[in-house]
Amino acid sequence: MLLSETLQNPAVSLVPWVVFLPLIGLVINLVLGQRLGEKFVGAVASLAALAAFGVAVVLAVTLAGEPGVGKFHLLDWIQVGGLNLGWDFRVDTLSVTMMLVVAGVGSLIHIYATAYMHSDVRHNGDPSRYRRFFVYFNLFILAMMILVSADSYLMLFVGWEGVGLCSYLLIGFWFEKGADGTANAKAAKKAFVVNRVGDFGLLLAMFLLFWNFKSLSFDEIFAQAPALAQAAPGVVLAVTLFMLLGVAGKSAQLPLFVWLPDAMAGPTPVSALIHAATMVTAGVYLVARSSPLYLEVPAAQQAVMWVGALTALFAATIAVAQNDIKKVLAYSTISQLGFMVAAVGMTAYVAGMFHLITHAFFKALLFLSAGSVILGLEHGHAHSHNGHNGHEEDHFDPQDMRNMGGLQGRMKTTFWVYLIGALALAGIAPLSGFFSKDEILAAALHTSPAIFALLIAAAFLTAFYMGRQVFLVFFGRPRSTAAEHAVESPALITVPLILLALLSALGGALNLPKIYTLEHWLEHSLQHSLVVEFNLTVAVGSVLLALTAIALAWWLYGKRQMRASDPDPLAAPLGGLFRALQNKWWVDELYQAVIVRPYHALASWLSGPVDSTGIDGIANGLGQLTHWAAGSLRRIQTGYVRTYVLVVLFGVVLMLAFLAFN
């Protein structure tokens, strides 16, 4: 195995700053934020993220100059016997790529959020939460940086849990809002609990690794992996499969994807940063990072690949029938994560990472533009309400695409950037999504026709639901008064959108066919990545397929005028199938029936019969027994001195008799 030489460049010692710069921003905002106002809070948080990005750029430039693996030992953490776990940073092309994505896209989203949250906190009626949002946001960048810069599974796990915590905090950011005042809190709880299931898998994988390798550091484990795979293939298989469970939890794959759609309860920048661009890709990163383990067990690769491909298609079908603009994007994210997971399962690590990067660009763009649309609609709604003197106090959902339409003319910038993002996601050449998705499709064709069929079907549906979304939101005539009065968002929102749109459009340049910049860059970290030559047939075929899907979407949703109350044009031809799609294949209901309800029943059985009756019965019974015994015994104390004397006399006589006759 070709291990890259250690990098001795002094720039490596900068790497802790990717973690500590967000920490500084967080602390400043925590201490001073309330006093210094929103502008200050937003600026500090954005600068902290930007500064971390700057550090990542310096590291990238260093690595470009002299490729290798840089390591930086910050502190000793746990030292027990032979166990020596420290906080070590790892600077290689893979971790720096992730740092660039996290901090780069993260900075843009921070800047966007300074404006978005300004409206959002006012719309929700609690401006004092502005600071809290950015504290959480910087905390997220911090945790994500710990995750990607870790040099051992332990530190990776610290970051892994940290991002999970931030996800929970930010999904439940408006914890008292949502349906019944509990929907947001429930969504946050669901995300947390489902992620625990995945984390359980990752923890078991770590325990097994430690038990067999006596170490958690990447290099030590990977160096011994081939030997162990020879000696005990079952162990490596178990490790990789448990890790897959962790991946399924964090990256929202089958069967643990259910938390991600609900996570859209968080503010839109959260959806963009955490639940589209960065955190959910941690699973893909984990598999890529653990590639030396996965390369030893083809069965685990197969499992990863199938999970990814099935998720890609499954989530894409659900996205077709959703009406909430963010829900469509959420299922689309799950589907695209499925592409990435399938790619890393096929050992096409570079293709997976490439799609991770381009997806971070265009999905962040789509979410942020959707946020801009929602803001525009909220403004339009507020405006039209003032005009009507608040007559129609019906519940208006600014995220429902049926209430939109015709925004193309009113929100020009948002429309154009959304279009770029949607086309990139649909895989239209020459936007970024085309190149990355095609690499995955080509690798799938090379590996297994069944996987290729699943992925190409998912790609077709992707183009279709994005076409449907764009036609519903931006074309036709406005279907509500709010949409009629929608206004374009301010520059702080549109400028990050334009930058992200540029990245989405040009991101494909990172790994152009024949040049393969990203691949040469990553080959220092991922030596055994499957590389498939650019396949012109696949490329042209997938673009034609995507165009067909978009044309179909236009024929269904763009050609005719629709009213907000009209049923979906797909409802009639698809019938029951459409209802299944609309209800997300009843997966939530299935889990409710199979897992949640039996679990509740078990819990209430344990708390009722077992605890209240059984265990409390024993405890209370002991108390009652003592009470009863004491009540009986105290009757002996009659209070009559002469009785006592008689007893004493008998006692003395008995003792004397005993002494006398013994």
Added chain:
Amino acid sequence: MPLGYYLALSAVMFVIGIVGVLVRRNALIVFMSLELMFNAANLLFVTFAAYYGTIIGQISVFFVMTVAAAEVAVGLALMVAIFRTKHSIDVDQMSSLKG
């Protein structure tokens, strides 16, 4: 006089004392009965002291008399105190501490 007479007298005095404590309710009589039991014991002490020609028994008697005197002082004081609150020295009425 044979030893048996002394022992019989002591036993009779002791039994009278016990019966007195058990059947009488007047605290003063109870006290007197107690004293009778003390003195039955004292009689035994001096009897055996004379019989064996030692002095230990006689010394013990002095101890018993001293302790009994102290006990009577405390006991009578208690009885005065009880009589002041209850206007009676019937021992059966002193049962407020019964379980």
